Amino acid sequence: MSDLATQKRVAAAVMKCGVNRVRFDPERLSDIENAISRSEIRELVADGAIGAAPIKGNSRGRARIRTEKRSYGHKKGYGRRKGRAGARTPSKRQWILRIRAIRSSLREMREDGSIDRRTYRKLYRRAAGGQFRSRAHMKAHVDMTKGRNE
Structure with missing residues (x-):
């Protein structure tokens, strides 16, 4: 040949x-x-x-399985992490999630009548100032101040 x-x-x-x-x-x-x-x-x-000959390419199968497992929390342990917690979810993103949750629950409370407009506005401003850690903290504050007149 x-x-x-x-x-x-x-x-x-x-x-x-x-x-x-x-x-x-x-x-x-x-x-x-x-x-x-x-x-x-x-x-x-x-x-x-x-x-x-056809182009070979790389299979995404294993990557899809890995992504699916990560979606419900597997393969996310300390050994897998690079960078601090603030790099994985920045503090601004955490704030956005928290303030949106608090504001939506404030809206619900105002609509169902558990707080009046004046209290809603006061709590809204306090939330914006970062007084509440979470929804639960804000609701606990509302319950605590229910009897008292602010």
Whole structure:
């Protein structure tokens, strides 16, 4: 068998793929051997004597399984973490989540009548000032001050 390295290189250039992806039909090797110009190689590509192997790519299967497990809290232990807690969920993001929760519960309390408009406004401003750690803390404060007049 003769050396078909030149044909392989030219075929790779014609098909716009890598040399390692070029495949020759074993029954048409004599035709491929005689092809010395790019136009002859193009004809052989059109005939199907020369082809390109499919691109392999990397499987995402394992990555999908890992992501799914992380969605319900697995594979997130201390050994997996790089960076401090503030890097994983920044303090601003924590604040946004907390203030949204507090404000939505304040809205609910105002609508169901457990607090009046004046108290709502007062508590809203206090929440904005960071007085409440959480929804529960805010509700405990409301319950505590219920009897007293603020």
